[in-house]
Amino acid sequence: MTKETYLELREKTLDYFSRAHIALTSAEEDAIEVADFGLDDVMRTGLESIVYINTDRCCAKEMVLLPHQTCPEHLHPPVGEDYPGKEETFRCRMGTVYLYVEGEATEDRCAAPPAGDEAYYTVFHEVKLEPGEQYTLYPGTKHWFQAGSEGAVVSEFSTHCYDEYDIFTDTRINRIPTIE
Amino acid sequence: MTKETYLELREKTLDYFSRAHIALTSAEEDAIEVADFGLDDVMRTGLESIVYINTDRCCAKEMVLLPHQTCPEHLHPPVGEDYPGKEETFRCRMGTVYLYVEGEATEDRCAAPPAGDEAYYTVFHEVKLEPGEQYTLYPGTKHWFQAGSEGAVVSEFSTHCYDEYDIFTDTRINRIPTIE
Ligand SMILES: [Zn+2]
Numbered sequence: 243m244t245k246e247t248y249l250e251l252r253e254k255t256l257d258y259f260s261r262a263h264i265a266l267t268s269a270e271e272d273a274i275e276v277a278d279f280g281l282d283d284v285m286r287t288g289l290e291s292i293v294y295i296n297t298d299r300c301c302a303k304e305m306v307l308l309p310h311q312t313c314p315e316h317l318h319p320p321v322g323e324d325y326p327g328k329e330e331t332f333r334c335r336m337g338t339v340y341l342y343v344e345g346e347a348t349e350d351r352c353a354a355p356p357a358g359d360e361a362y363y364t365v366f367h368e369v370k371l372e373p374g375e376q377y378t379l380y381p382g383t384k385h386w387f388q389a390g391s392e393g394a395v396v397s398e399f400s401t402h403c404y405d406e407y408d409i410f411t412d413t414r415i416n417r418i419p420t421i422e
Numbered sequence: 423m424t425k426e427t428y429l430e431l432r433e434k435t436l437d438y439f440s441r442a443h444i445a446l447t448s449a450e451e452d453a454i455e456v457a458d459f460g461l462d463d464v465m466r467t468g469l470e471s472i473v474y475i476n477t478d479r480c481c482a483k484e485m486v487l488l489p490h491q492t493c494p495e496h497l498h499p500p501v502g503e504d505y506p507g508k509e510e511t512f513r514c515r516m517g518t519v520y521l522y523v524e525g526e527a528t529e530d531r532c533a534a535p536p537a538g539d540e541a542y543y544t545v546f547h548e549v550k551l552e553p554g555e556q557y558t559l560y561p562g563t564k565h566w567f568q569a570g571s572e573g574a575v576v577s578e579f580s581t582h583c584y585d586e587y588d589i590f591t592d593t594r595i596n597r598i599p600t601i602e
Pocket residue numbers: 316317318330385
């Protein structure tokens with residue numbers, strides 16, 4: 243991702259947080275993360291977030307998805323002997339988010355994988371989250387999510403977040419962003 | 423607490439959440455907790471909250487404090503062999519909250535314990551939290567907090583919450599509310 247793209251998406255993210263009435267410190271505004279997952283197509287496959295806290299035991303983040311932007315399919319594996327994997331609760335704050343999890347595929351789904359990337363999406367049980375609605379994912383469960391046409395702001399409450407160990411179905415993915 | 427008091431404080435709590443643009447489901451609206459800590463003086467010593475999630479590993483809540491309302495001094499002890507005690511991060515969303523923790527007593531403090539209850543407050547290091555600001559408390563640390571004159575909305579991100587094991591400095595306190 244270029245620095246220019248990063249700055250443009252950071253501005254959009256701050257606008258979402260402002261419209262959701264979510265206050266950030268200026269240090270947090272400067273620390274907004276824009277992930278393109280190494281696919282270099284961030285408006286389609288990407289995620290914007292700010293990590294509030296990430297201790298050994300707890301993590302909380304606020305995330306933004308642009309209209310129809312997708313966080314690609316992944317799961318959170320055990321890490322080492324003592325960490326059974328990340329548990330996460332997604333709570334929608336603004337907009338609509340379509341979350342796809344393991345289980346019976348929903349017919350007539352509201353969202354679809356990014357065109358051309360269908361091979362990397364394998365779970366299709368749909369959970370629609372509108373403001374105030376939430377869903378909890380336990381470790382080892384594949385999931386992906388996409389915003390509706392107005393984008394979305396989503397809180398995540400979880401155990402410790404080790405992004406670098408997440409397992410993506412799309413083996414082209416590189417979770418840790420590089421900004422040129 | 424009488425049912426009438428509960429319903430009145432629940433309405434006030436919903437008004438704070440509405441002004442903070444925090445969406446709840448109708449089931450959550452019905453499940454608002456009003457704690458008077460058994461002191462029967464809830465406008466002075468009390469706390470309103472909704473628990474979003476409380477699994478074995480993670481907990482997230484949204485709390486409301488009315489103007490100058492105080493959550494009394496307590497700490498979170500270890501529970502059993504495997505739980506080192508609750509870790510919690512308070513993040514102010516609206517209004518101002520004054521948090522008091524162990525450490526050097528702050529001079530010219532902005533808040534004071536409820537009049538007549540001074541004997542039950544022993545830590546006076548002040549942390550002022552305004553919207554977007556947060557503070558993390560590790561287990562075994564005494565703390566109490568009070569809203570400023572406009573009340574406050576505060577998110578809590580924590581490990582599992584066992585309210586019933588919290589240790590209050592004020593031994594008159596009964597954490598689990600009874601509604602007559
Ligand atoms: Zn995940």
